[in-house]
Amino acid sequence: MEHEIRIITDRLTLRPLCAKDIPQAVAGLNDYEVSKWLTVVPYPYGAPDGDEFLAYLEGRPAFEALAIIAPEGMVGVVGIGDTLGYWLARSAHAKGYMTEAAGALVDHYFSTQEADHLGSGYFTGNLASANVLGKLGFVPDGEEQVKSRAQGIEVTLKKVVLTREAWGARHG
Numbered sequence: 428m429e430h431e432i433r434i435i436t437d438r439l440t441l442r443p444l445c446a447k448d449i450p451q452a453v454a455g456l457n458d459y460e461v462s463k464w465l466t467v468v469p470y471p472y473g474a475p476d477g478d479e480f481l482a483y484l485e486g487r488p489a490f491e492a493l494a495i496i497a498p499e500g501m502v503g504v505v506g507i508g509d510t511l512g513y514w515l516a517r518s519a520h521a522k523g524y525m526t527e528a529a530g531a532l533v534d535h536y537f538s539t540q541e542a543d544h545l546g547s548g549y550f551t552g553n554l555a556s557a558n559v560l561g562k563l564g565f566v567p568d569g570e571e572q573v574k575s576r577a578q579g580i581e582v583t584l585k586k587v588v589l590t591r592e593a594w595g596a597r598h599g
Contacts, residue, residue: 432489436531439524441493444484444504448494449477451501455516462577464553465514466584470577490536495519495528505532511547513559525559533563537594544590550575551583564597565589 434441444452456462456472469476484492492506495515503515505528515525536545547565549556565587573584 432493434493434531434535436527438497439528440496441505441528441531442496443489444481444492444494446481448501449474449481452477452504455503456514458517459577460517461514463575464550464556465575465577466573467576468514490532493532495524497524503528505529507532507536507545509546511545520555526562529559530563533589533594534598537591542591544588546586546588548584548586551585557585560587563589564593
């Protein structure tokens with residue numbers, strides 16, 4: 428069943444986000460250097476925000492929000508709703524975790540869904556996210572102005588897309 432999804436990589440386990448993850452989510456997202464790169468996440472971020480997100484997820488496909496479990500614990504979330512989205516606690520940056528986690532979820536998505544493409548995006552200046560998406564084969568697909576809730580301003584979202592064909596070509 429979809430709610431039983433569990434994706435195992437070399438170093439990580441991806442599983443549905445749950446109530447026991449809220450303290451780590453709050454710790455990771457209540458850091459402006461993390462939340463400023465996200466569209467709908469407020470800053471400051473508290474436990475009620477985490478509870479609200481869990482309530483939003485009820486009845487939605489499990490792969491919309493998977494906790495990223497690393498050797499040091501829950502370090503972020505990766506998910507696919509309308510697009511691929513993710514965040515990673517600053518303590519887990521520069522370890523290759525997001526490329527590994529997002530790559531595994533994208534593989535799962537194209538292997539189990541009928542979609543012909545998958546979109547994502549990153550704010551201008553978020554080079555780490557741009558690098559992750561580039562490594563996964565996403566290519567530019569325009570840009571738009573969006574509101575960053577944490578920053579309280581409109582920012583430029585660099586949109587990217589990965590087609591099923593491009594994904595398949597990368598997986599031989």
